[in-house]
Amino acid sequence: MAVTQGAVNKSYVSAIDFLDQRDIDPNIYDQSRDRAFTDIMKIVNRYKPATMFYYHNFVNQDVYEVGTISAVTSTGLAQIQFTINTASTFPRVGDLIMTSNSNNIGKQGRVQAVTFGSGTATITVRSVGGNSAPLYATVNDTVQFGSNAFAEKSTAPTNRRYSLTKYYNNIQIFREVDEITDVQKVAKIEVNVGGDYHILPYQTVQKLIKFNGDISVQMLAGVQSTTLFNDTNPFLADPSSGLPIQTTGGLDWYIITYGISDTAASLGTFGFTELDEIIDNFIANKAPNEQMVICGSRSYAVVSKFLKNLASSGVTSVRLNIDGRTLDFEVEQLKYRGWTFDFVHVPIFDHPQLFSSTLRADINGSLYFIPKGQVDTVDNGRQPYMQIRNTPTPFMGSAANKSANGIVTEWRTGALAEIPTSDTLELRTNWETAQGLEALAVKHMQKYRVV
Amino acid sequence: MELLQIQHYNNLSDGLRKKLETRISGFGKTVRYRFDIRRQLVDPLTKTEDKIWPSLYTLDPAKFTINDADEKRENVAKTKTIALIESVGADGKAERFAKARVKEPMKGELVLYIQDRPEDYQMCMYLEMHPKNKNGMFPDATKHQVFFRIDELAAATEERKTRSARKVAMDTAEKMSESELRVFADAMLWDRNQDEILLRNMAEDLAENEPDFFNDIVADKKTKILSVIKQALDNKYIQYNPEDGKLSYASTGQTIVVLGENAGLNGWGKYAEWFLTAGDAADGVYKKLEGMLKKQPA
Numbered sequence: 163m164a165v166t167q168g169a170v171n172k173s174y175v176s177a178i179d180f181l182d183q184r185d186i187d188p189n190i191y192d193q194s195r196d197r198a199f200t201d202i203m204k205i206v207n208r209y210k211p212a213t214m215f216y217y218h219n220f221v222n223q224d225v226y227e228v229g230t231i232s233a234v235t236s237t238g239l240a241q242i243q244f245t246i247n248t249a250s251t252f253p254r255v256g257d258l259i260m261t262s263n264s265n266n267i268g269k270q271g272r273v274q275a276v277t278f279g280s281g282t283a284t285i286t287v288r289s290v291g292g293n294s295a296p297l298y299a300t301v302n303d304t305v306q307f308g309s310n311a312f313a314e315k316s317t318a319p320t321n322r323r324y325s326l327t328k329y330y331n332n333i334q335i336f337r338e339v340d341e342i343t344d345v346q347k348v349a350k351i352e353v354n355v356g357g358d359y360h361i362l363p364y365q366t367v368q369k370l371i372k373f374n375g376d377i378s379v380q381m382l383a384g385v386q387s388t389t390l391f392n393d394t395n396p397f398l399a400d401p402s403s404g405l406p407i408q409t410t411g412g413l414d415w416y417i418i419t420y421g422i423s424d425t426a427a428s429l430g431t432f433g434f435t436e437l438d439e440i441i442d443n444f445i446a447n448k449a450p451n452e453q454m455v456i457c458g459s460r461s462y463a464v465v466s467k468f469l470k471n472l473a474s475s476g477v478t479s480v481r482l483n484i485d486g487r488t489l490d491f492e493v494e495q496l497k498y499r500g501w502t503f504d505f506v507h508v509p510i511f512d513h514p515q516l517f518s519s520t521l522r523a524d525i526n527g528s529l530y531f532i533p534k535g536q537v538d539t540v541d542n543g544r545q546p547y548m549q550i551r552n553t554p555t556p557f558m559g560s561a562a563n564k565s566a567n568g569i570v571t572e573w574r575t576g577a578l579a580e581i582p583t584s585d586t587l588e589l590r591t592n593w594e595t596a597q598g599l600e601a602l603a604v605k606h607m608q609k610y611r612v613v
Numbered sequence: 614m615e616l617l618q619i620q621h622y623n624n625l626s627d628g629l630r631k632k633l634e635t636r637i638s639g640f641g642k643t644v645r646y647r648f649d650i651r652r653q654l655v656d657p658l659t660k661t662e663d664k665i666w667p668s669l670y671t672l673d674p675a676k677f678t679i680n681d682a683d684e685k686r687e688n689v690a691k692t693k694t695i696a697l698i699e700s701v702g703a704d705g706k707a708e709r710f711a712k713a714r715v716k717e718p719m720k721g722e723l724v725l726y727i728q729d730r731p732e733d734y735q736m737c738m739y740l741e742m743h744p745k746n747k748n749g750m751f752p753d754a755t756k757h758q759v760f761f762r763i764d765e766l767a768a769a770t771e772e773r774k775t776r777s778a779r780k781v782a783m784d785t786a787e788k789m790s791e792s793e794l795r796v797f798a799d800a801m802l803w804d805r806n807q808d809e810i811l812l813r814n815m816a817e818d819l820a821e822n823e824p825d826f827f828n829d830i831v832a833d834k835k836t837k838i839l840s841v842i843k844q845a846l847d848n849k850y851i852q853y854n855p856e857d858g859k860l861s862y863a864s865t866g867q868t869i870v871v872l873g874e875n876a877g878l879n880g881w882g883k884y885a886e887w888f889l890t891a892g893d894a895a896d897g898v899y900k901k902l903e904g905m906l907k908k909q910p911a
Contacts, residue, residue: 216657232643232724248718301726302733327665330657390657419652422668427675427696427710435709446716447668605668605717 186352190364199509200375200516206599209569212551215391215408218330219602222540224448225324227252229305231261232282237299241274241288244299249307250283254320258309259287265298272311329420331386333553333598334410338373340365344578344587366591373570373593379412379516381550381599383525386411386419410598413532413548414525414609417601422447422608429527432464432612440531440610441501449606451501452534458511460519461527464612465505469494504534519613527613537603545602553596570595616738617698619707622676624693628683633738636750637727641765644737646723646746648672648715648760666721672713672745672759679742679751697739713740723760775824782820782827789816799840800830802880838885838899845902846881853877860884869898 168174176182192198229246236243246253253259257273260266271287278284289295290311310319342362355363387409389398396406417423422443426436444451457465494505511517511526519526536544555571557564562580564573571594574580578589601607615630616623625633637644650670654663676696684691697711713736715723723740725733740746740762744753747761789797794812798805803815820827830836842860845851852863858876860869870891876883888895 228718230724247724301729328654328656328663329665330654332657388655392657418667420665420667424669424671424714425673425675425712427712429674443669611673 184352188352188354188359190353190355196375196513197371199513200371200378206381206548206550208546208549210549210551210600212333212553212598215333215553215596216330217333217551217598217600218328219600220326220328221603222326223324226307229253229283229285229307231299231301231303231305234299234301235284238296240291240293240296241286242271242297242299243284243286245279245282245284246305247282249305250278250281252322253283253285253307254322256310256312256316256319257307258290258311259305259307261297261299261306262304263298263300269295269297271297273307329604331416331551331598331600332390332408332410333551333596334380334384334408335594335596336373336377336380338369338376338593340369340591342578342589344589347578347589362589369591370593375516377595377597378510380410381597382412382510383414383517383522384410384412384599385415412599413530413601413607416599416604417530417607417609420604422605424608425611426613429611430464430613432468436610436612437468437498440529440608441499443608443610444501444531444606447605449608450533450535453501453503453531454534455503455505455529455531456508456511457505457529458509458517458526459507461511461529461612462505462507465529466494469496469505503531505529524611528609528611531608531610533603533606537606547603547606548599548601551598551600569597616695616735617701619698619701619705622694622696622698622707624689626681626684626686626689628685629681632683633741633750636741637734637737640727640737640762642726642728643765644725644727645763645765646725646740646760647763648721648723650715650759651721664720666715666717666719668717670715672715672743674744675710675712677742677744679744695739695742697735711736713743722763778824778828779821782824782831783817785831786813786817786820786827789813796837796840797831799843800836802843805844834889835882835885838888839881841899841902841906842881842884842888844906848906850902850905858883870895 227249229249229252231244232247233245234242235245253273253276255273255276259271259273260269261271270290272290273285274288275286276283285305287297289297312319340362342365347360347362349361350359351361353359353364355367387398387407389396389406390408391406393406396404398407398409399405400407411419424439424443426432444453455465496503496505514521516522517525533547536546538544552569555566555568557566557571557573561573563575563583564571566572573592575583575590575592576588577584577586615634616625618624648670650667652665652667654665655661656663676694678692678694681691681693684693696707697713698707699709699711700707702708711732713723715721725737725740727734727737740760741749742751743749743760744751745756745759746752747758748764749762752758791809794809794816795805797816798807798812801815801819803812805812816827842851846853849863851860851869853860855875855877858872858874860872860877861867862869870884870887872883872887888899
């Protein structure tokens with residue numbers, strides 16, 4: 163450039179390429195906050211190894227059943243006869259029964275004869291109070307078979323067989339990858355992650371957040387696939403290899419498929435009516451009376467409005483304690499009718515790209531009730547209500563370009579890996595894990611939509 | 614008792630109420646609704662199927678709107694909000710709303726005793742207008758039709774038809790002569806030389822469990838043809854080549870018919886159809902085969 167005359171001003175200097183310094187903040191600010199939103203592992207961070215890619219559990223049956231009267235042959239007598247169409251294989255001669263009929267208050271009857279039909283049982287019942295205490299039956303009355311009574315030198319009652327119900331869920335294989343070329347791996351950028359002014363660490367952080375988020379989303383709202391790894395003719399399959407793909411059912415799937423699903427009659431309102439309904443649902447399913455309630459901001463708001471209007475003695479702020487572990491959540495605790503509810507705001511429900519009120523209104527607007535303690539086994543053992551099942555890593559041995567925490571494995575390939583694996587000048591980082599959710603005794607869990 | 618009309622809820626026109634009443638009066642004493650909430654579990658190891666229902670399913674939405682085309686009243690909107698009002702407050706306003714709920718022991722079926730229980734009648738009116746009722750009055754195609762009313766009349770007709778077919782099948786199976794039984798066994802590709810009692814038991818079992826199939830086989834001319842083909846093959850009067858599906862005389866190798874590769878893989882049905890439809894040529898072959906079998910020592 164030739165020598166010119168005049169004052170040295172800003173425009174003069176800026177016209178010279180690369181001469182100006184640039185003021186760039188080297189930090190990358192976490193505006194997306196996906197990491198903060200997607201972590202539900204604070205709620206379910208118990209891992210239990212699985213030996214197979216489908217895991218099963220059995221639950222026992224209720225020892226009592228309730229029958230519903232569908233037809234009445236005779237009523238208002240000391241011996242009556244009626245037909246039930248639910249619990250039809252339960253009654254047996256010798257059962258002492260009570261019914262919901264208001265005319266039967268203070269009365270009990272003994273089953274004298276049972277005739278089984280197709281999905282029905284016709285029962286002859288004699289009042290224990292004799293002619294002065296006639297029994298009544300009307301259609302839709304419910305009948306409990308609460309006790310039994312036998313004569314001297316009696317023969318054994320008919321044997322009842324109690325079955326077991328089996329539930330299962332699947333392990334899902336999650337993967338993520340990051341690829342970078344030799345040139346961009348060493349080219350510096352203006353911002354840094356942990357003092358490293360390259361693009362690689364930033365990409366890695368983003369990928370890992372997404373990877374963990376994908377797992378969280380599936381554990382919360384995933385749907386169990388009908389296809390399994392052992393299917394010879396899989397419906398859900400890799401289009402190129404034809405090999406099956408299986409997915410794990412998450413908390414929402416467990417509850418709507420096997421647990422309690424209910425909804426406020428008027429969405430957007432929450433009061434004693436809804437609270438009573440929630441508790442009645444639990445009582446009907448013999449659920450434990452200490453429950454953790456996980457929810458997003460919209461549903462929490464509806465509840466909070468109700469809680470803030472209660473006398474302060476009813477609501478306290480506590481630290482959440484699940485299965486002996488105290489967690490650092492802001493929790494509002496409500497005690498009512500002998501039940502304790504700890505309301506926990508879990509940000510993933512509010513995630514605008516995952517479960518917003520328009521994307522998944524039902525998940526976003528629901529309260530999920532999960533018992534706080536552990537579920538008993540019939541021989542007095544215990545297991546957490548929810549845990550993550552993970553299969554062992556398929557990778558062998560240790561290597562400089564591989565690391566694992568027992569659950570997730572990371573390995574690097576390409577010519578740029580610690581131990582080069584090809585002659586292509588690139589670095590490929592892979593993450594893999596195989597996990598699934600296991601929820602036990604799901605009828606103790608409830609999804610209640612409030613908004 | 615009809616759906617309670619409080620505030621703006623259930624403010625139906627007379628025309629719609631009448632339509633609903635007429636509709637429900639055709640249901641009889643009891644009405645059943647089946648909810649599609651069953652989970653079919655196929656065991657990954659044994660492939661056996663199990664059915665599991667949720668502990669509690671609640672039909673949503675609990676309140677919904679319909680378009681009452683029969684509304685003629687002035688200043689009354691055609692859009693109606695429908696809800697099951699459970700209780701009314703001291704101020705005369707709806708306080709609590711009921712919901713349609715299906716518990717696990719109900720196995721996805723809600724039974725309403727509409728003539729005996731007023732609350733069931735109300736529920737029936739409500740469900741008949743619900744947008745998720747597949748055969749309701751206002752099904753909403755944009756929503757998953759999660760339930761439907763079981764048409765008791767159609768169900769009863771179907772059950773009677775099945776029962777009649779079973780009776781006919783059982784009677785036929787019981788009265789079959791021994792030779793008829795063995796012809797039937799051939800048609801079923803069973804071993805015709807088994808003990809008569811065993812064959813009879815197999816035939817009766819089929820008649821009991823698959824009466825329609827049994828009756829079709831018995832009534833079918835095909836049965837006899839199938840039997841002749843099988844016997845002729847067993848006795849080596851004719852031979853079958855799976856490569857081109859050729860049926861030919863065993864003694865001379867003369868072709869009877871060629872129906873293509875593996876035409877006889879799942880039985881001789883295709884050949885029986887050829888005998889039935891190919892006219893004089895096929896009839897001639899059939900008669901010849903029958904003659905050969907008759908000469909066969911018993």
